[in-house]
Amino acid sequence: METADNNDLCPLCKKNSITAKYHPFCSARCADVDLGRWLKGNYVLPGEKAYILKADET
Numbered sequence: 357m358e359t360a361d362n363n364d365l366c367p368l369c370k371k372n373s374i375t376a377k378y379h380p381f382c383s384a385r386c387a388d389v390d391l392g393r394w395l396k397g398n399y400v401l402p403g404e405k406a407y408i409l410k411a412d413e414t
């Protein structure tokens with residue numbers, strides 16, 4: 357279920373409102389950028405501690 361917040365902004369660019377088609381992003385571009393980060397396998401921001409998801413954590 358989607359929550360009806362007032363600030364339904366794209367989590368990536370934080371400028372455009374979310375489009376249902378590309379939820380939770382505003383456009384295919386933002387969705388693609390986010391996907392690209394994950395595919396690279398290093399969703400880690402420089403200067404921050406390693407953020408690793410445990411794959412087998414259920």
Ligand SMILES: [Zn+2]
Pocket residue numbers: 366367368369370371372381382383386
């Ligand atoms: Zn966006």
